[in-house]
Amino acid sequence: MSRLRIILLGWLVVLLAACSIQSAPISAPSTPTSIPPTLSTLTPQSPAPLSPTPVTPAFSSPVPLTSTPAVQPTTIFPNPDDYTWQLVASGLNKPVSLANAADGSGRLFILEQVGEMRILKGGPLLPMPFLDIHNKVSCCGERGLLGIAFHPKFTENGYFYVNYDDKAGNTVIARFKVSAQNPDQADPASETRLLYVQQPFPNHKGGELAFGPDGYLYIGLGDGGNQGDPLGNGQSLDTLLAKILRIDVDHGNPYAIPPDNPFARGGGLPEIWAYGLRNPWRFSFDRKTGDLYIADVGQDKWEEIDYLAAKSPGGSNFGWSYFEGNHPYKGTPPPGVKFVDPVAEYGHDQGCAVVGGFVYRGMNLPAWQGVYLYEDYCSGNVWGLHHNPDDTWVNSLLFNLGVPISSFGEDESGEVYLVDYNGNILRLSKK
Numbered sequence: 151m152s153r154l155r156i157i158l159l160g161w162l163v164v165l166l167a168a169c170s171i172q173s174a175p176i177s178a179p180s181t182p183t184s185i186p187p188t189l190s191t192l193t194p195q196s197p198a199p200l201s202p203t204p205v206t207p208a209f210s211s212p213v214p215l216t217s218t219p220a221v222q223p224t225t226i227f228p229n230p231d232d233y234t235w236q237l238v239a240s241g242l243n244k245p246v247s248l249a250n251a252a253d254g255s256g257r258l259f260i261l262e263q264v265g266e267m268r269i270l271k272g273g274p275l276l277p278m279p280f281l282d283i284h285n286k287v288s289c290c291g292e293r294g295l296l297g298i299a300f301h302p303k304f305t306e307n308g309y310f311y312v313n314y315d316d317k318a319g320n321t322v323i324a325r326f327k328v329s330a331q332n333p334d335q336a337d338p339a340s341e342t343r344l345l346y347v348q349q350p351f352p353n354h355k356g357g358e359l360a361f362g363p364d365g366y367l368y369i370g371l372g373d374g375g376n377q378g379d380p381l382g383n384g385q386s387l388d389t390l391l392a393k394i395l396r397i398d399v400d401h402g403n404p405y406a407i408p409p410d411n412p413f414a415r416g417g418g419l420p421e422i423w424a425y426g427l428r429n430p431w432r433f434s435f436d437r438k439t440g441d442l443y444i445a446d447v448g449q450d451k452w453e454e455i456d457y458l459a460a461k462s463p464g465g466s467n468f469g470w471s472y473f474e475g476n477h478p479y480k481g482t483p484p485p486g487v488k489f490v491d492p493v494a495e496y497g498h499d500q501g502c503a504v505v506g507g508f509v510y511r512g513m514n515l516p517a518w519q520g521v522y523l524y525e526d527y528c529s530g531n532v533w534g535l536h537h538n539p540d541d542t543w544v545n546s547l548l549f550n551l552g553v554p555i556s557s558f559g560e561d562e563s564g565e566v567y568l569v570d571y572n573g574n575i576l577r578l579s580k581k
Contacts, residue, residue, distance in 0.1 A: 175246055175263060175292040175357060175556070176431045176447050176503045176527055226536045228517035230548045235568060235576040239270050242573040244290060246357075248559025251300040251310070255333070258561060260575065263294035265314070269334055270575065281312075281326060281336040288315045292375075296357025301399070302365055304328075310336070311344070311367060311399070313359050321347040321355060323369055325399070344397070344404045345421075347390050351375030354429040354447075358506075362396070363440040363460065366408055369395040369421075370444075372429035378449060378480060379471040384426050387418030392470065394430065394444070396423035412465030424458070426468040426489065432506030432557055436460075436522075437564060441537075443522055445506025446492075449474050453504035454492035455524060455535060466490045494535050494545045501526025507558035512565040515580060523566060523578075525555045532568075551576075 244263040251257060258270040265284030269276045287295050297313030304310065308328040316322050323345040329335040349355065354372030362368050373383040373392035383391040398406040407420040414420050429447040436443070440460030446468065448454060452475030456468050468490050472483045475495040483489070496504075507523040522535040532549040557569040568576040 175290070175294055175296055175355065176429065176505070226544045227521060227534045227546050227548060228515075232581055233515070234579055234581050235549070235551060236579040237574055238567070238577050239275055239575040240573055241275065242268060242575070244294070244571060245569045245573060245575070246294065246296060246556045246571070247298055248557060248567055248569050248575065249298045249300065250560065250562045251304050252302070252562055253300075253305045254562070256562060257334075258559065258567070258575070259298060259300075260559075260569070261295050261298050261312075263296070264289045265295045267295070267298065267312075267336070271334070276334060278335065280334060281338060283312075283314065283338060283341075286314070286316060286322075288317050288319050292353040292355055293319060296355060297359040297370070299359035299361055299367060302361055309399075311359055313357050313369065315349070315355060319352055320349050321345070321371065323347075323359070325404075342404060344399065345369070345390075345395075347371060349374055349391075350381060356427075356430050358430060358433050360433065360435060362435055362442075364408075365398075365400070366396050367399050367405075368423065368433070368442075369397070370427075370430040370433055371395065372447075373427070373470065379428065382471070384428065384470040385467075385472070387413065387422060387425065390419060390421060392425060392427050393422050394424040394427065394433070395421040396464065397421055410464065412463070423464045424466045424468065426466075426470045426472075427456075428470040428474075430506075431504065434506060434508045434558075434560075436509040437511045437560075438509070441509075443506060443509065443524075444468075445504040445524055446470070447503050448498075449479065451475075451498055452477055452495050453498075453501065453526065455494040455504070455506070455522075456490060457493045457537075458490070468492075493537075493543050494533075496526070496533075500547075501529035501531055503527040505555055505557060508560050508566055510564065510566055510578075512560075512563055514563075514565055515578065518566075518578070523558065525551075525558070525568070527554050527556065527571075530555065 245260050246263045247261040249259050260268045265287035266279040267281040269280050293315040295314045299311045301309040311325050325342045326336050327340040329337045353375035356370040356372040358370035360368050371391050373379045383389050398408050407414050413422050427446050430444050431447050433444040442458040444456040446454050454475045471480045505525045509522045510518040525532045530551040534546050534548050536544045554571040555568050556571040559567040566578045
């Protein structure tokens, strides 16, 4: 059954049952049947951490991989039995992202899909939202307040950027500024819109924002939705949908085009940096190398992780909708078109919607250095992916959390967190 049909059937069941459950903002069934009861009974002060089921690393895992050597992952990955995901906050309303401001405050900023941003500051959640724009945001399903990025000079200018869907269901990329009176409050009246992208369907919004090592703002947009990219947005250079965009927010009004963008001089929309993506649900830059990791949610059979080295030029084509993962999906590519293949993929026997994470660069868990963590929303599986010096890849299934993880996050020191859509924040910790 197609994912679209699953979603529609899931919504029908929800409506008939008069439930209040909403789907996450990625292409996943409304209520994953494999998800056991939530952690809502735990509190941030609870001494009992979340105890995921460790998965013994085994390269014979049914997860299909690409460009991966026949090497035992135990030589790369730490033993998951020695680690846990510690609960650090609860009581959130449909959280979908977590970020830090790199301002020395140690604060964690958590996006709630409904249109609010909360602060975790060395204890319980602060009672007042950092930002409340729920009156502007369309929620939920795959719509909502979806992405956050703080300006690299946030301590000087107070700027941060959000990606949200307005009441008409269209994508808004906007800049806000922190309040001059209270560093834990943003000024909702300070909004400046940078981009407004019309959306043809209610799904596949993308949502990620991140500043690259080059200081430019990168923006992830899905193909606009429905099933199978009916409008051909994946391969079209005349739309911002199904792309990663790259803009200069420090120049121009409201932004400038970096001169080395691949279509800055024509041939496509100048904001485009990469294309051929279905629904990039979270991408991140390795804070040590500058390499870019992208999780692209698949259609019916395959989920994928894409990768661009820091030295990669713009213009990469990841293949959608000619390909889903490494597998032909629809149509025949024109002669001479070059695609960037995924570095890892898994089938829908392992889940249904990939969630991208981070390369671990923290100080508390040295055994995890260089491991990229990613997850599946439906199954709760968490994988580790490692890029070897010889440009090969090793992948391993490490944990099964049994909860719908909507995102990952990093704190200022590089420690890694998971965002549980049920309302909890978890941190990878030593037992």
